[in-house]
Amino acid sequence: SEETYMAEISASLVKQLREQTGAGMMDCKRALTETEGKIDDAVDWLRKKGISGAVKKSTRIAADGLVGVSIGASTASLVEVNSETDFVSRNDDFQNFVSRISKIALDNISTLEDLKKFQYDDSKKNVEEKLTELVGKIGENIVLRRLETMEFKDNTCFSSYVHGQVKSNLGKIGVIIAFKCDKDCEEVFQLGKQIAMHVAASKPIALSIESVDKNLVEREKKILFDQAKSSGKPEKIINQMVMGRVSKFYNEIVLMEQTWVMDGETKLSKIIKNFENDMKCNFIIKDFKYFVLGEGIELDKKDFVSEVAEQANK
Numbered sequence: 001s002e003e004t005y006m007a008e009i010s011a012s013l014v015k016q017l018r019e020q021t022g023a024g025m026m027d028c029k030r031a032l033t034e035t036e037g038k039i040d041d042a043v044d045w046l047r048k049k050g051i052s053g054a055v056k057k058s059t060r061i062a063a064d065g066l067v068g069v070s071i072g073a074s075t076a077s078l079v080e081v082n083s084e085t086d087f088v089s090r091n092d093d094f095q096n097f098v099s100r101i102s103k104i105a106l107d108n109i110s111t112l113e114d115l116k117k118f119q120y121d122d123s124k125k126n127v128e129e130k131l132t133e134l135v136g137k138i139g140e141n142i143v144l145r146r147l148e149t150m151e152f153k154d155n156t157c158f159s160s161y162v163h164g165q166v167k168s169n170l171g172k173i174g175v176i177i178a179f180k181c182d183k184d185c186e187e188v189f190q191l192g193k194q195i196a197m198h199v200a201a202s203k204p205i206a207l208s209i210e211s212v213d214k215n216l217v218e219r220e221k222k223i224l225f226d227q228a229k230s231s232g233k234p235e236k237i238i239n240q241m242v243m244g245r246v247s248k249f250y251n252e253i254v255l256m257e258q259t260w261v262m263d264g265e266t267k268l269s270k271i272i273k274n275f276e277n278d279m280k281c282n283f284i285i286k287d288f289k290y291f292v293l294g295e296g297i298e299l300d301k302k303d304f305v306s307e308v309a310e311q312a313n314k
Contacts, residue, residue: 009037021046023136024129046136062143063294065089067174068102069160076150076158076176077105079115080291082143094142095167097134101127102169105147112147148289156180156286159192163200164293175199175290183281191275191283194262199290204255207285212254220249255288 009032017028017039023046031049035041062082066089070077079102081094088094101115104127109115116128125133127144135142150158156178164172175196181188206212224245228238251257256269276283 009033013037013039017042017046022132024132027129027132049133049136061297062141063297065142065145065293066095066098066166066170067162067172067291067293068098069162069169069174069176070102070106071158071160071176072106074151074153074156075106075108076160076178076289077102077109078146078148078174078176078289078291079105080145080147080174080293082145082294082297083138084140088138088140088142089166091138093134094138095170097130098170099167101144105149108149108151109147110149112144115147116144146291148291150176150178150287150289152178152286154180157189157192159189159196161193161196161200163197172293173200173290175288177288178286179284180286181281181283183279185279187275187279188281188283191272195268195285196288198258198261198268199255199288201261202255202258203290203292204258204288205253207255207288209250209254209257212250217246217249221246224249255285 009029013032014025014028017023017032018025020039021028021043023031027046027049028042031042031045032039035045062084064084064086065080065082068077068079068081079098081098081101083089083094100120104118104120105115107118109118116126116131118127119125120127120130131142131144157180159177159179160169161175162169162171162173163175177192177196177199179188179192179195221242224242225238228241228245231238231241233241251259256267256272258268260266260268260271262271272283272285275281
């Protein structure tokens, strides 16, 4: 029977095929079963199925791709999936994959490892297996890079914004704002959406001054103090200079302290206060998250000449 035959296929043969093609273990076993243990035929079988080639491509830098946003009843998710070229982000299969996993992530999944193990669809394949299949089909390295989820059980609402959108909820920057308001109306969600757009433009790292990492502030103060000290001014003046600059630092990185991008002059905290007065309501931002595509990925900027030389010497 097929089961017996699969059991007879040696582990070393499966390992060899995996190393050669980058396909998953079960796919390699199936390929070897179908081709009676002939490795070259098994490679062709995997290629025809669009499964092969994942490992060979995994060394190439993937800094393009898409950020996907999904919003559920009490959860919201952000995923970033990277590809090597922008061309892939316009591929339907790639877009559907990012869309699907951002929806899967709404299901109380908080780590990438959990997401990879989750069943992708009715085919019984999990997300990681589907990813391997996609790499073989598209022919580029694709990386499931990061995931952020939010969950609130207390009537918290979500607003989102996607910048550089290529398809609904897929683009180059994804932002989610979690907020609470005792009034449920169109204007409230409109403000949520505008705040999400503000975050995409201003990229704050904390919601309030209290929530800024203390170590970050101390480090900044030390740098500012050392800079001011070199001016030779008296210590009292130096301290005032440092306090002034720390305040400016907060205005740059704290959401509630930032200048509202829509008018370029009013603090966001004042915008919210005005809104509350006008609408006779309470509006509280609970949290925000955003991904900027490819942020922090170091691209290997080899010049063209050395790249050609490297190819020639292979």
